[in-house]
Amino acid sequence: SIHHGGSRGALIVLEGLDRSGKTSQCSRLVSHLEGKGISVEAWRFPDRKTDIGTMISSYLANISQLDDQAVHLLFSANRWEKRLSMETKLRSGTTIVVDRYSYSGVAFSAAKGLDIEWCKAPETGLIAPDLVIYLDLPPEEAAKRGGYGTERYEQLEFQRNVAQQYQKLRDSTWKVVDAQLPVEDLEMQLRKFALECIATCQKKTISPLWP
Numbered sequence: 001s002i003h004h005g006g007s008r009g010a011l012i013v014l015e016g017l018d019r020s021g022k023t024s025q026c027s028r029l030v031s032h033l034e035g036k037g038i039s040v041e042a043w044r045f046p047d048r049k050t051d052i053g054t055m056i057s058s059y060l061a062n063i064s065q066l067d068d069q070a071v072h073l074l075f076s077a078n079r080w081e082k083r084l085s086m087e088t089k090l091r092s093g094t095t096i097v098v099d100r101y102s103y104s105g106v107a108f109s110a111a112k113g114l115d116i117e118w119c120k121a122p123e124t125g126l127i128a129p130d131l132v133i134y135l136d137l138p139p140e141e142a143a144k145r146g147g148y149g150t151e152r153y154e155q156l157e158f159q160r161n162v163a164q165q166y167q168k169l170r171d172s173t174w175k176v177v178d179a180q181l182p183v184e185d186l187e188m189q190l191r192k193f194a195l196e197c198i199a200t201c202q203k204k205t206i207s208p209l210w211p
């Protein structure tokens, strides 16, 4: 068996608007957990390294154009192509900290005007996270943080809409943290939530989205 004494890893997802600090908090958290001797990996979606990820990447860079529905399904397929290795890792006892997941998938596409239930449908059956940490930042504050880049979606009005869509997806696995806190305080909160989650998820089975 790939089980180590029945203990499994936790699936921990970080979500939030662009510039909310997700990527930096992900790597800080992973380093901390590694330092405690916990088996852990940092993942991110979109995973731009796969063939599907390459298509997504050129869409985001405005190099290619795609229907909103088509790109939505590519983002979803990009999670599906990683589902089996995700499950294997979790069962082998490795915790995965993910920068964005299905919530980004639904929030960004619904912000374009696609029906939210339609957006959720292809995510059904992916692995449900044990914990979602939402880095809460007003879109106006996000925009002040050095300005947005040149990728698609990096505009204030659109980010406002994304923030509204995220609110519709909140459930009992979510912890909302104030992304305007000093980074060290934020880091301490994330460590606490993550360690609690890793300790308690072992009693829960791996289950599918959406709960």
Ligand code: 2DT
Binding pocket: 045, 046, 060, 075, 076, 100, 101, 102, 104, 105, 106, 108, 109, 153
């Ligand atoms: P990064 O800047 O974090 O690489 O994200 N996005 C992301 C979607 O529209 N759907 C998804 O399923 C995911 C995971 C959010 C690139 C952009 O892609 C958006 C920002």
